[in-house]
Amino acid sequence: MNQNFLQRIEIDWNLIPYGSYLHKIDAIREIKSLNFDSPVTFFVGENGTGKSTLIEAIAVAYGFNAEGGSLNFNFSTYDSHSDLCTALKITKGFRKPEWSYFLRAESFYNVATQTEKYRDYVPEEVYYRRYGGKALHNQSHGESFLALAQANFMENGLYILDEPEAALSPQRQLTLLMEIHQLSQQGAQFIIASHSPILLGVPGAKILSFDDNHIHPIEYTETESYQVTEMFINNREYLLKRLLSTQTED
DSSP states (O other): OOOSSSEEEOOOOOGOOOGGGGGGGGHHHSSSSOOOOSSEEEEEETTSHHHHHHHHHHHHHTTTOOBBTTTTTTOOOOOOOGGGGGGGGEEOOOOOOOOOEEEGGHHHHHHHHHOOOHHHHHHHHHHHHGGGGSSSSGGGGGHHHHHHHHHOOOOEEEEEEGGGGGGHHHHHHHHHHHHHHHHHTTTEEEEOOOOOTTGGGTOOOEEEEOOOTTTTTEEESSSHHHHHHHHHTTTTHHHHHHHHHHHHHH
């Protein structure tokens, strides 16, 4: 039985204006419905294939602020999300998440700032204890991103992440991988857009590729992230020679 909190999405294209750029994103315009039957689902694909557009639309349709945060966050520094969320219908499961969070790398600074504003009258030493003992803006980008994630990730929660690896070193990506895997075994659900060959290695994750103009499941070793990384590591000298010689000729 599917025990995910978010089980299915459907898109009514009649609600999206004919001239919208959304009709030009090949992988997305093919969607009528999409099922989520794994605790961890990854969106992968080349830049511009619609991964982040769909992640954002799912998050906003579920009730999150477009820039990120929990369902309680209500702020906007720049309204730039697409109309896709208005045409998207979500089918929820019978379970209700105990906590939910939407975290995206590109607007993390805004979420961290808003987190500070929501501190209210809680003493600093108590409030910051959950973030490693100090304010998020007093930590490095990677430290604060991981601290915010770890403070908000818990069992039986729903988490939507957009390219979380952008802020994290390989070592911290491994830490996040362990968090995702452990919590997915404890009732949590993750939907993640990523290019990281490390994060994509979460055991048992379902990987949906947006390449080749349609959304389709692929294996970990079939992802471009894995194949390009493996090719570069195993053939570094040869590839650099070819790439740089071509650059010199140009």
